[in-house]
Amino acid sequence: MTFSRVNAARGLTLAALLLAASGCGAKNTPADASRAEPDPLAKLQPAQDMAAYRAMSDLLYKLDQEAIQRELTETGQEKSTKPAKDKLFGFDATRAVHDRDFIASGEGKALADSLLTYQTPSGGWSKRTNMSTPRKPGQQFGTEKDYVPTFDNYATTTQFWVMANACNAHQDSRYCDSASRALSLILLAQYPNGGWPQSFPLRGKYHDDITFNDDAIANLLKVVGAAAEGDERLAFLSDGLKAQAKHSLVRALDMLVATQVEVDGEPTIWGAQHDDETLEPTSARAFEPVALATSESADLVLFLMTLKNPPENIRKAIDSANRWFEKHQIHGLRYRRGDELPALIPDDDADPLWARFYDIESDRPVFGDRDGQVYFELEKISAERRAGYGWYTERPYKALKEYRKWQQ
Incomplete structure (x- = not known):
């Protein structure tokens, strides 16, 4: 793709803004993420082409790295060093996001203060990092380099909602600004085609694919949709951010229509990842093959059914996905997990099940292993992968139940 004079000028403007942001960031400490000056990153606009998008990614990555280096220099x-690792974030995320009394308490405020210290200069947060106590000067923002920051495993979107709640509960501009910066990153991270990568700034490999896996995009859509549709919890956002969110939502809906996989001319559901340029379904880790992904697709449909006035192409996408869910129900079996190896067990009272992945060509459940081999029977994969990954889900059942209400 040709990097035009217009794009080159945009890149220079972007570089100037980020250099200014870098200067502002030097005044902050991990214990105080508030900014004495207006945040220059707020002036950035989502890229209109991939050349400008990648330039923005590179510069935001540099901004995050330079922040750590400054802290190291200042502290000698x-x-x-890395912060402590955790399966999620080291705090009860459900409580922090949904319990208003908690976030209004002293304990909730202390958590919000701690989260401020883990927010990258680019605006996001990392995964598998214990954020229950403040980050120390010179510590990295996360425990895994390819996920600093990321949208994987509910990262960034979880912290966004915590900071939004803290903003409303305490009327503290630091929390409001933090949530606004997180939304800015989400909007900047959106590809020109409307999708989102797993991590932004970009990290390469499958991380750059349009990532539905583990509900990354479903969670992002909930944030963008709430901002776009006037959620009262986000009244503190600027009019400019709300306007950007509305445009982002339109682009995202177009992307969902474009990526819904067609088989023999019939729309089905979505893959776990799609190529960021061709939009075709792709594989990720060795045990995550090119396939239709049921759980993630169900959560996409659940989000779409919350839209106030969905356009006709989205209504058709909802209809076709639910038809696919209806057709692929597995009855009379329960997915056993626990001390024994996971397996399907006869149970006439069990809710319907779906395999996590379905082969696009054969329409059969498919299971992957660490060596890259793909099988049509769960029992054929290694015990480690059989026990270490969720191969069946009930999530589409919730989508089908909501669909019946939505149709009325």
């Missing part, structure tokens, strides 16, 4: 440390 030679090497950054």
Whole structure:
């Protein structure tokens, strides 16, 4: 793709803004993420082409790295250390997001203060990082380099909602600004075609695919949709951010229509990942093959059914996805997990099940292993992968139940 003079000028403007942001960031400490000056990143606009998008990614990555280096220099440390690791974030995310009394308490405020210290200069948060206590100067923002920051495993979207709740509960501009910066990153991270990568700034490989896996995009759509449709919890957002969110939502809906997989001319559901340029379904880790992904597709449909006035192409996407769910129900079996190896067990009272992945060509459940081999029977994969991954789901059942209400 040719990097035109217009794009080059845009890149220079972007570089100037980020250099200014870098200067502002030097005044902050991990214990105080508030900014004494207006955030120059707020002036950035989503890229209109991939050349400008990648330039923005590179510069935001540099901004995050330079922030750590400044802290090391200021504290006389030679090497950054990693924060403590956690399966999620080291705090009860459900409570922090949904319990208003908690976030209004002293304990909730302390958590919000701690989260401020883990927010990257680019505006996001990492996964598998214990954020229950403040980050120390010179510490990295997360425990895994390819996920600093990321939208994987509910990262960034979880912290966005915590900071939005803290903003409303405490009327503290630091929390409001933090949530606004997170939304800005989400909007900037959106590809020109309307999708989102797993991590932004970009990290390469499958991380750059349009990522539905583990509900990354479903969670992003909930944030963008709430901002676009006037959710009262987000009244503190600027008019400019709300306007950008409305445009982002339109682009995202167009992307969902474009990526819904067609088989023999019939729309089905979505893959776990799609190529960021061709929009075709792709594989990720060795045990995650090119396939239709039921759980993630169900959550996409559940989101779409919350839209106030969905356009006709979205209504058709909802209808076709639910038809696919209806057709592929598995009855009379329960997915056993626990001390024994996971397996399907006869149970006439069980809710319907779906395999996590379905082969696009054969329309059969498919299971992957660490060696890249793909099988049509769960029992054929290694015990480690059989026990270490969720191969069946009930999530489409919730979508089908909501669909019946939505049709009325």
